[in-house]
Amino acid sequence: MRLYSRALATAYLVSVIALLVLEFYQFQKVDRLRGQIAQSYEMISGRDEGIRLELEYRRFRSIVAKYALGVNLGAHNAGSDEKPDGSSGTTQDVSHQMVHNWFDILWSRAFSINTISVDIPPEQHEHFNQMMSGLRISLRAVDQLVQSLEPGDFIKYQRIDRQLALYEDDISSMAAVIAQTRVKRASQLQHRLDDALKSMNVMLLSSAVGVMLILTLFGTEAYRARKEEMRIKGREARVRFLAEHDPLTGLGNRSFLNQKMNQFIRIAEETGKGFNLVLFDLDKFKDVNDTFGHPMGDRLLKNAAARLINIFSQENDIVVRLGGDEFAILQCADFAETERSVIKAINALSSAFDLSGNDIRISSSAGISRYPDLSSSSDELLRDADLALYEAKSRGRQTYSLYEAGMSVAIQNRVRLEADLRHSLLHGGKGLEVYYQPQVTRNLENGRCCITGVEALVRWFHPELGQIPTMEFIEIAENSGLIGTLSDWIFREACSDLVSWHKAGHKLHLSINLSPHQLNNSNLDAELMELLDNTGFDPNYLTVEITESVDVQDTRKAASMLSRLSAKGISLAMDDFGTGYSNLGYLKSLPLNVLKIDRSFVQQIEEKEEDRKLVRGVINLARGMGLKVVAEGVETEKQMLFLQAQRCDIFQGYLFGKPMHKLAILAMLSGVNLASGTRAPEAEDPQTPQGLGETTAGPTRPELTLIKGRLR
Amino acid sequence: MARRGNMEGAFARLHLKLVCGIIFFTVTCLEAYSAFVYADELSQPQSDVILTVTGRLDNHNANGAVLLDRPMIEKIGLRELQTRTIYSSTPHLWHGVLMRDLLDYVGSMGEQVEFRALDGYSVTIPIKDFYDHDVLLAIRKNGEDLSIRRRGPTRLIYPRDLDTSLLDPKYAARSVWQIEKMIVK
Incomplete structure (x- = not known):
């Protein structure tokens, strides 16, 4: 049993730790994926310089053409980007300021690309670097022309456009290369996302399995603990019953009496109603045991107990066997009522017991004490009832007596004499x-x-x-x-x-x-x-x-x-x-x-x-x-x-x-x-x-x- | 009788709630009205407008927007910052206003700001950035006003040299130049 619970505890611990590790690992993985996805997003977002270069290159050329020639060169319009002044360049005239601005934008872009970005395969870096330096030289060369360009100045426009047109293929191919890399990236990202989703699935599944496992284990354990607890409770109840009851008659025993007496005292304190303790003693019971044997004696006790229970049958009456031939009864009633019951009980016990064809007659004596009028604690109740019983016996058997204050003086005297006699014998x-x-x-x-x-x-x-x-x-x-x-x-x-x-x-x-x-x-x-x-x-x-x-x-x-x-x-x-x-x-x-x-x-x-x-x-x-x-x-x-x-x-x-x-x-x-x-x-x-x-x-x-x- | 008493109690409570609601509503309306009426009227730009701020603003000077020229920006409180950028391997001295000062100036009520550049580039930055770091809206580099050619007239400079956490690639995307417009959201 102990081995089983130890193994179970170990299993819990291991599974919980394993699940924690797994969850931790999964969280880390998800976090990593989140970073990767964010990065991938950055990569395909519009930040990239190569693509922006092409956009700005084409935008500038279209604007210059419009400005110089007054025509719309839609083919050169690279995208839907809004113009710097917020208006669409297709319908309105283009100002010199716009030309100026876009030239500056292209300029700043061309001069900010120092190194070719990672989107371009390394073998083409050289080529595009050369192209970039050429573009910068051309921009410097056309700077004056752009500043002084005026509408209709076809020659200046041609010189500008010729210079810039040199780079059209290279800028386009760079953008294409970049776009291709982007596509690759996108598919890579797609893979990663798929992986991430798969991983998420696994994680969810493993978490669910883990939770199910733990819940099952705990459920099993709870069920087992409950069963165990019920078994222990049952055993405890049995042990308690045995501890508080006399196995022969099934009546309570002395400890049960003490418990009930304390309970009666509490009730008496609360309600002010007193109660009586009656001690019954079967006279000459030992003779029955000696003459007829113990089994007969036991049967006599059982029958006597049954007669007592019959008489003290009210709901709150407690009948216990103190051991031997001594019975005790707790009755919450006034003295007169208990007295009547005691007389009935003494009479009942004196009628013959028919045990296996033998008519056995016994007599009994009873002593009564009363709480709180005469005795003021459970110990006193027992002692005083005992004294009253003693008194009843000395008055001749088959009778009862109620405890009186004088009885305890006699007993004290006895106790003192006993102690003195003991002392005397000890001292020669x-x-x-x-x-x-x-x-x-x-x-x-x-x-x-x-x-x-x-x-x-x-x-x-x-x-x-x-x-x-x-x-x-x-x-x-x-x-x-x-x-x-x-x-x-x-x-x-x-x-x-x-x-x-x-x-x-x-x-x-x-x-x-x-x-x-x-x-x-x-x-x-x-x-x-x-x-x-x-x-x-x-x-x-x-x-x-x-x-x-x-x-x-x-x-x-x-x-x-x-x-x-x-x-x-x-x-x-x-x-x-x-x-x-x-x-x-x-x-x-x-x-x-x-x-x-x-x-x-x-x-x-x-x-x-x-x-x-x-x-x-x-x-x-x-x-x-x-x-x-x-x-x-x-x-x-x-x-x-x-x-x-x-x-x-x-x-x-x-x-x-x-x-x-x-x-x-x-x-x-x-x-x-x-x-x-x-x-x-x-x-x-x-x-x-x-x-x-x-x-x-x-x-x-x-x-x-x-x-x-x-x-x- | 008891039932009626209950109903009276319920009425009393409903009445109380109504009164409270009306008072609250009135106060709110008054506040909104006063905010509208007494919103700080900012001064008008005297020279070329180089930056426009729109969106959820308390203050404005042009039909719900704030138009700013170079002197107005300088007046907010010029600060300097020595740092490298992603494009320069040598540190430069930048002059400009702290983004959070600018947002205070326009009475920002938003959580994030969309930046739009002259070339059509746009990026949205959480306002938290400007309170976590001394992000500069630069208007001068090494003492010279930024032109479009030099990635002006305004650009965002993150103090990369002061805080290594700013080396994260996402801050490269947020280093906008040639800013034309901000929209507070």
């Missing part, structure tokens, strides 16, 4: 603490409790905001991708603490929670083992706790990863058992060692028979499957006694100790464990973690002894 966990809650067993015979393990729990003491609720910052960490780093940090801290305690002789077990996000990391076992190696912690003393969660993307992968952990000697505990959907198949598929009964069951043991039955059943189930049972949230001795009666192995709860600083645990271990007391000291005020070192020993001791005494 400044402000973060690992707290430990004791897990105890009770000797049935002597009723003595013994700390056998601890559950590691993270706490965050923010330098300005104080203690941040653990649930809150764990969620932030999960959503911002910091959970891995945070978890690493907790593991490392806890393991190194436990290693030092082991060295001190306290062989405690360590339980640590794994977040669902970590379960998605199939490489977790290797990372964990490396960490254990680095800290020197014995994997046999480690229990990782998992919960039932929908957030685990690939349960098979997670199960195999957990199996590998189990093979390394690490125990696996199911946390919060009974609060999730308690899938027994899930229990079976995992290499579990421990089941942890949720505190909500334990707390009701004393009051409700159902809970007692439930707990009994769970413990039996666990024992049946060969699992150890840990009861969480044990707060009273009665609860402990009931659980022990059901042969629960391990207890954890405020009765034995809240989650506490490692120094407090250490103090407890060195004091209480030996004495096998039960009631652990309260954790120090978590708001003042810095004071732990000093305060641990003081207030805990007396309480320990007191409890010890009571229990005994």
Whole structure:
């Protein structure tokens, strides 16, 4: 293609240059011809001296004859030239003055011809030169006679005429020679003119051909350029469409939304009419993808898109897919109208989708922001709609909410906490603490409790905001991708603490929670083992706790990863058992060692028979499957006694100790464990973690002894 | 109403044009008349007339023509010029008036001048020549009045020695002698 256009360009250049050269050459030729024609014209015009000599010679002789003899000698009259006085010499008398004048004219002519003109062949130059000098001598000779000539003076006339008659033949033959040369010249000129005309023809023809050639070339090029341009335009349009649309649903994409949003904002500026941005999110769409596969998920999205388009079908409504299961709608209407449409859409999306015989039901949430009343730019619109969507989801799904100003404060707080948490983790966990809650067993015979393990729990003491609720910052960490780093940090801290305690002789077990996000990391076992190696912690003393969660993307992968952990000697505990959907198949598929009964069951043991039955059943189930049972949230001795009666192995709860600083645990271990007391000291005020070192020993001791005494 | 207004406007414009036209015509007529009445009357020749100028002239002294004798020509402003001609290989001193001065004197209004010689020769020369070059209407050669025998009484001398572009053959044809009459066209 490039070669072709280059060749074409070269062809243009060459042809244009060739034509220019040709035209230039032709112009020069025409100019030369013009000069030649002008010259030729000069040559045949009356300027020539030889011919004028004959004319004047004959005129003078005729005038002299008329004057002297009073007769008209028409034969001598050489032409139609007017007489010097403007009258015709044939009818009027001739004055002496006329004779005089014409003699002078002939004289001046004869004396001005110094050289014979080019019209005469060179071989005759000599002859005519002699004739001319003879003529001059004769003119001198007759000068006096002419001056004194009078009418009727025949003798003088004869003498004059005889002198002049000598030259008649020669002057005539000279004129004839000249005339002949003239004829030749004329025919030459004719040839030249013919040539010139032919040349003009050629020139015109070549110019026409050249112009045609150039026009054709340019026409071809213009046609080609137009075709090329149309092709490029078509391609551009296609590329633009692809860039602005989602290939699956055919709806616009995020960049299309941004473009339209800016356009809507401009229109709103001009007309003063506001518009709404609605973000739709299909709840639990991921489950559909996981359960039925991606092709089904794609079909669901298409159908959902079609339902949205049906509802938002006004001319100016814009429906786009932002990606995943998120849709956005721009509607130029007041809030009430958009609200009605959103309610319709949520209802429409909640009715079953029939995909290849499967009835699939999903719910959806919507967040609405509004320009210019609530949000004042496209970025704000998106952010605020997102906040409203978040709000709608947190209020329970299948609903919508309109953005309110307060929402952004909450989000700002979140953003700040996220940044601070990131900063803290980058600086070795400044402000973060690992707290430990004791897990105890009770000797049935002597009723003595013994700390056998601890559950590691993270706490965050923010330098300005104080203690941040653990649930809150764990969620932030999960959503911002910091959970891995945070978890690493907790593991490392806890393991190194436990290693030092082991060295001190306290062989405690360590339980640590794994977040669902970590379960998605199939490489977790290797990372964990490396960490254990680095800290020197014995994997046999480690229990990782998992919960039932929908957030685990690939349960098979997670199960195999957990199996590998189990093979390394690490125990696996199911946390919060009974609060999730308690899938027994899930229990079976995992290499579990421990089941942890949720505190909500334990707390009701004393009051409700159902809970007692439930707990009994769970413990039996666990024992049946060969699992150890840990009861969480044990707060009273009665609860402990009931659980022990059901042969629960391990207890954890405020009765034995809240989650506490490692120094407090250490103090407890060195004091209480030996004495096998039960009631652990309260954790120090978590708001003042810095004071732990000093305060641990003081207030805990007396309480320990007191409890010890009571229990005994 | 609007249509009538339009027509009134058209009439007004036509009227204006008519008035302008009449004024222009009147002024032109007056100018022509005054030119006719107040055309410079040139003095009459006192001795033999050696040159007649006719054609498109502002000034005249004989029925639309200008008749000139030797003193009248001299009075226009005699200039001298030393140059060769096509017939002489030695330079001569020529006296005469510049052609453009002569044309000014007769009030020429033309573009070209036809020269007629005593022997019937005639040539037409564009007036541009006389403004591009100091073309002399010579009446004396080497201090002597030109006679017919010496190619007088008047002849055109192009300053060939001062400007080589005048060697072009067309200027040879324009070097008229024995000039009897000029016709301004």
